[in-house]
Structures are given as structure tokens and as C-alpha cells.
Amino acid sequence: MTSRVLLVSPATTASLRRAAFDDGDRLDTAGAARARAAAGSLTVPAAVVTSPSVRCRETARALGLDAGDAPPELAGLDAGRWRGRTLEEVSAADPEAVARWLADPRTAAPGGESVAAVCERVAHWLDALRPAGRVVAVVEPEVVRAAAVHATGAPDAAFWRFDVPPLTCTELSGRTGRWNVRLGGPLAAA
Known part of the structure; x- marks a missing residue:
């Protein structure tokens, strides 16, 4: 049986608008309004x-989805000491660390985790899915990137090649070992 996983990226926040590493902030007014307007645009999921x-x-919640679990495998990239700062800010403070982190997927942000670690845990979550119909996963953009890396069989270095705008949906269909990717577009107002 085929699984369908709809990966929805979050609506905008202040840190997302600044292109800063997530610092746990809430949706901004415009992001929340866009998500509420798109409520009902997704087919009713099994989970x-x-x-x-x-x-x-x-x-x-703004999309009208009753979210169940928040599996730890679907957490965003732990940016460690870079949390809440922009890439420009951390590049000015420690250009060598940023250059290593961007060039080598196995290099972790100081006090954080590597891109390779994110790709590994997201791949593990996808491979452990049992056919359950349509699953909607509202996840961080880096989780969408990691899922695309896994689904396409690309190397972890391809992680930075996938752009994931706010409030978009990317669909994976298939099963362990064979996934198809339908690249996403913005969620439309219902």
C-alpha cells in the first residue's frame, strides 16, 4: 500500500522574516492570517x-488541523549557539565555522547538530512509516529539505539546494525505499 505524506512548512514568524535561525517565536499576524485563510485546503488526512x-x-491549528504527535525525528535543525541569529550575524562573528558548516553536512553548528544528523533522523521517520493513508506533517523547512534529500536519494550536500518557502506543501508518495516527490506550491485559500 502507498503512503502519502504532505509536508507543510510553517507560516511566517519574525525570525523567519529576518532569515534567522528559529528561536521559538510565534506566528506573526500576517502568517497566522494566511494559514487561517488556507484552512480546509488540504484533503482530510488519516493522521x-x-x-x-x-x-x-x-x-x-490555524489550518484547522488537529495535530497529534510531535515526533522528535521531525524537530527542526538544532542551531545551537546560533539560535535566533541571522546567518549574516554568525558569519561576521565566526566565518570559518559557518564556512565549514555550509560545506560539510557532517559539521554541526556550535552546540547544535549537523545537516547529516537531521537528514538521518528524518529518513528514519519516513522509513518507519506504515501505510496509513494520507499523513499531513506540518514541519520545519529543514525537515522538508531532509525528506526531499532522502526521497530523491540525493547526497546530504544537496540539502541546501531545496528552497522551502513558508506555508507550502510538498508531497511524498510511495513507501520505504521508493518515494516520489511532488514539489509544492503555496496553500491556497479554501
């Missing part, structure tokens, strides 16, 4: 899960 972040749980 709803989220990343454990505030913005993903708030996006799910």
Missing part, C-alpha cells in the same frame, strides 16, 4: 503530526 516547534503547532 496529523508536527515538528515540536511553536510555529509548526500554531500553523497546524
Whole structure:
């Protein structure tokens, strides 16, 4: 049986608008309004899960989804000491660390985790899915990237090649070992 996983990225927050590493902030007014306007645009799922972040749980609620679990495998990238700061800010403070982190998926942010670690745990979650019909997962953009890396069989270095705008949906269909990817577009107002 085929599984369908709809990966929905969160609506906008102040840190997302600043292109800062997530610092746990809530949806901004415009992001919450866009998510509420898109409520009902997704086919009724068999299950709803989220990343454990505030913005993903708030996006799910605004979309009218009753989110169940927040599996730890679906957490966003732990940016460690870079949390809440922009890439420009951390690059100015420690350009060598940023260059290593961007060039090598196995290099972790100081006090955080590596892109390879995110890709591994998201792949594990996807591979453990049992056919359950349509699953909607409201997840951090880096979780969508990691899922796309796994589904396409791309190397972890391809992680940065996937752009995930706010409040978009990417669909994976298939099963362990063979996934198809339907690249997403914005959720439309219902």
C-alpha cells in the first residue's frame, strides 16, 4: 500500500522574516492570517503530526488541523549557539565555522547538530512509516529539505539546494525505499 505524506512548512514568524535561525517565536499576524485563510485546503488526512516547534503547532491549528504527535525525528535543525541569529550575524562573528558548516553536512553548528544528523533522523521517520493513508506533517523547512534529500536519494550536500518557502506543501508518495516527490506550491485559500 502507498503512503502519502504532505509536508507543510510553517507560516511566517519574525525570525523567519529576518532569515534567522528559529528561536521559538510565534506566528506573526500576517502568517497566522494566511494559514487561517488556507484552512480546509488540504484533503482530510488519516493522521496529523508536527515538528515540536511553536510555529509548526500554531500553523497546524490555524489550518484547522488537529495535530497529534510531535515526533522528535521531525524537530527542526538544532542551531545551537546560533539560535535566533541571522546567518549574516554568525558569519561576521565566526566565518570559518559557518564556512565549514555550509560545506560539510557532517559539521554541526556550535552546540547544535549537523545537516547529516537531521537528514538521518528524518529518513528514519519516513522509513518507519506504515501505510496509513494520507499523513499531513506540518514541519520545519529543514525537515522538508531532509525528506526531499532522502526521497530523491540525493547526497546530504544537496540539502541546501531545496528552497522551502513558508506555508507550502510538498508531497511524498510511495513507501520505504521508493518515494516520489511532488514539489509544492503555496496553500491556497479554501
